[in-house]
Amino acid sequence: MRSSNLILEFKGIDTHYGDLHVLKNVNxxxxxxxxxxxxxxxxxxxxxxxxTIMGVVRPTRGIVTFEGEEIHRLPTAERVRRGIAPVLEARRLFPRMTVFENLEMGAYTRAHGPEFNEDLERVYELFPRVKERRNQISGTLSGGEQQMVAMGRALMARPKLICMDEPSMGLSPLYVEQVFDIIQTINKQGTTIFMVEQNANMALSIAHHAYVLQTGQVVLAGTAAEMRANPMIREAYLGEMQVPAAAQ
Ligand SMILES: Nc1ncnc2c1ncn2[C@@H]1O[C@H](COP(=O)(O)OP(=O)(O)O)[C@@H](O)[C@H]1O
Ligand SMILES: [Mg+2]
Structure with a gap:
């Protein structure tokens, strides 16, 4: 049963900003x-x-569970401690710190030990460029490099689930491919990935399942293969025009 193997679940979630009703009964x-x-x-x-997953905003209704336990009332730090790592919009590195110091911050829930060095080596292996730039001030990195540091920093927390908000945003095509390759590698090494992505082509090429949100409501859910075959998705997200029958 799929439901016995859930790591994260939204059950009937509503989220508001003041009077603005954003998420509407989302599952x-x-x-x-x-x-x-x-x-x-x-x-x-x-x-x-x-x-809502990270606790930056609290839902006004509904339940969020992680590994079967309700987390929607917990502070962000506790969610991170339980194994959820964010790579949120705009990357949010500490711009005045070096790359290495940013990676250290990712592991702040643990003291430096053999695990820290192992994790650091793993990050440097996944991102050779990050290793090269380890002593550089993060704010001076290119967008693609910052994205890699942000992903590396998330991995330093040994997360069970990584939540990524538009990992390919603002990246050149070469970096986009690298970032998606690395996401797939991280997943194959055992980490669950939930990502928001505008680049539907790339995202659906590595995803197992997908959801489509429209004005705060889930309008479609299915496997990535079903999504790729869906005419509405092909037209709206994969950049394919529907050819009118008369023109065929
Ligand atoms: N902190 C906030 N305060 C008030 N409104 C917000 C806030 N964050 C987002 N919104 C509004 O909520 C809606 C959804 O935003 P968001 O979740 O960021 O959309 P997106 O799907 O583009 O990521 C938008 O109308 C946005 O303007
Ligand atoms: Mg957004």
Whole structure:
């Protein structure tokens, strides 16, 4: 049963900012070991979904569970301690710190020990560029490099689930491919991934399941293969025009 293997679940979630009702009775089921992708147009509540998982905003109704336990009332730090790591919009590195210091911050829940060095080596192996730049001030890195540091920092926490908000945003095509390759590698090494992505083509090429949000409501859910075959998705997110029958 899929439901016995869930790592994260939204049950009937509503989220508001003051009077603005953003998420409306949203349900997600993220199974352990999957890459799940959240698609949707501008301002439909994708980032709000990620913020609701991390506890940056609190839902006004409904339940969020992680490994079967309710987490929606817990502070962000406790959610991180339980194994959820964010790679949120704009990357939010500490810009005046070096790359190495940013990676250290990712592991702040643990003291430096053999594990720290192992994790650091793993990050440097996944991101050779990050290793090269380890002593550089983070604010001076390119966008693609900052994204890699942000992903590396998330991995330093040894998370069970990584929540990514638009990991390919603002990256050149070469970096986009690298970032998606690395997401897939991280997943194969055992970490569940929930990501928001505008680049639906790339996202659906590595995802197992996907959800589509429209003005705060889930309008479609299914496997990545079903999504790729869906005419509505092909037209709205994969950049394919529907050819009128008369023109065929
Ligand atoms: N902190 C906030 N305060 C008030 N409104 C917000 C806040 N954050 C987002 N919103 C509004 O909530 C809606 C959904 O935003 P968001 O989840 O960021 O959308 P997106 O799908 O583009 O990531 C938007 O209309 C946005 O303007
Ligand atoms: Mg957003």
């Amino acid at each position: 997600y089921e993220i199974a352990k070991g999957e890459i799940v992708c959240l698609l949707g147009g501008n301002a439909c509540g994708k980032s709000t979904t990620m913020k």
